[in-house]
Amino acid sequence: MPATILVVEDEPAIQELVTCNLRLAGHHPLSALSAEEALDMVNNALPDLILLDWLLPGMSGVEFARRLKTNHYTRSVPIIMLTARADENDKITGLEAGADDYIAKPFSPRELVARIKAVMRRNTPETTDYRVEIAGLCLDPVSHRVTTAGQPVELGPTEFRLLLFFMTHPERVYSRAQLLDQVWGSHVFVEDRTVDVHIRRLRLALATGGHDYLIQTVRSVGYRLSVSKANDSLL
Amino acid sequence: MPATILVVEDEPAIQELVTCNLRLAGHHPLSALSAEEALDMVNNALPDLILLDWLLPGMSGVEFARRLKTNHYTRSVPIIMLTARADENDKITGLEAGADDYIAKPFSPRELVARIKAVMRRNTPETTDYRVEIAGLCLDPVSHRVTTAGQPVELGPTEFRLLLFFMTHPERVYSRAQLLDQVWGSHVFVEDRTVDVHIRRLRLALATGGHDYLIQTVRSVGYRLSVSKANDSLL
DNA sequence: GCTTGGTGTAACGCCATTGTCACAATCCGT
C-alpha cells in the first residue's frame, strides 16, 4: 500500500507540507519544483502517482499532464490536480487533460491521503480474477474460497495467499526467501523458518481432502506445488 | 468491446469532453442535448449503453430513465447516471429509476471508461428484472422495500444501498475501500472502520429473519454476501 | 426551541492469526 508519489509544486511551504504528510502516511514522496524538473524525474523512474499543482511557473500543470498522457510509457500514471479554487473551468480542463481527481486548496492532510488512497485503489484493476483448479483443488480469488473435492477448506489469510501463489505458479520450486518476497511482501522482515510453519499449516488444512501431497519440499532448496507425487521427475 | 454509447448531456462543454474521451477509448459516442432528442435516437437505433445527465432542461434524467425502463424494447439498455453532486437522494432515485451505475461529477476520463466497461461486463448475467431475491431475502429497489420470509425489514438509507450492492454482487469479496467506493461514492472520504459499523447494523436488521449469516466477513480482506453458511466453500 | 432518526468516529475487549522458538524427526554424505 505504500507508494512513491511525485509532488509537483513550486511553493516550498506547500511542497514541504504535502511531502511531510505523505511521509507520515507511509508513502515515499519525491519533490519537483517545476514541470520541467518533474518530466526529468518521470523519465528517470515512474512514480506510482503524481500530485500536480495547477499553477506552475513555466510549463503549466495542464500542459504537463497532456505531455504525460500522450506518452505511452507514462500515460498510465494517475494524476491528482491541486487547484487554488474549485473553479468549474479549471475542473473541466484539468480532467480533460487526463487528471484522475483534483483537490481544491485549502485541503486537509486527511483529505489528501484519502484521495490518494481512493485513486490508487480505483486504478489498480483485478490481478488474478479467474478461478484456479488443480487436481480437484479449487481456489477462487473472487469469492475468496477454497475447496478440495467440493468440501470447503478453511484457511488463514497468509495460508490463502501462499496457496494462491503456488497454484498460479505450479511445478516450480521457490526458495523461502522468494516465497517471503512474493507472499509476505518484499519489505517485511521475518525468519525463513516461518515459511516452514505456514507450509505445514497449509498442508494440514489441505490434508482433509487428501491434497496435502501437492505441496512438496525440495530439500535445501525450497518448496513446490506439483500434481505428480514423485519427489523427482527428471526431464 | 467497442460500443455505441448515447451521451445525453445538455452542457456542450461536458458533452464534448465525454464524447471525446469515449472516442479515444474506442467507442462510438452519439450526442443528444436533451431527453426528448435522446428518445428519438433510441427509438431509431438502440445504443449499447446510455450516459445520462441528471439535470436536463425539459424532461429530467429520471423521467427519461423511467420511460426507457417501462418499454420492453428499451428496458435492457444499461444506464449510467451523471450527477452534479453526490446527493444521497439523487443516488437512490437514480437507482430506483433503473440506472445501472452512477458517476458523480467531477469525474475523470479514466473513471468514466472504467465504469462503462464494468457495467457492460456485468450487465449480461444479471439485471433485466430489478427485483433481487436471495435465499428468501427479497429486495425491491422500485418500492424501496426489503422483506425476509415475507416480513418487512427496516433499513436506513445507507444500509439499504449496502444491501442492494451486496445482493447485486453476491458471492464475491469486497474490501472496505471498495465498498466505500461503490456504496458511499468514490470521492467521499470516511474511515474504513465505518463500514464495519454499517455491516453490523445491516446484520442486526437482517437477524430478525435469520438472514444475518448472509453477510460474511473474510478476515483481513473484507466482506461478502453468500448463501452458504460455511465461511469457506466453493460453488 | 426540542426531538428524532441516521451517520461517522473513537474506544474497549475478545480471539484468530502469526512469528518465533525448542525439540523431534528425517535426510544425506562419509
Place this chain on the structure above:
DNA sequence: ACGGATTGTGACAATGGCGTTACACCAAGC
C-alpha cells in the same frame, strides 16, 4: 551407522483485526 544439516511438529506470546458499544454531530420534522 554416525553426525551434521535440514525440515517437521507442537507450543507460546504478541499482535492486530473485528465485533460491539457508546457518543457526538447533523439534518429533518413536529
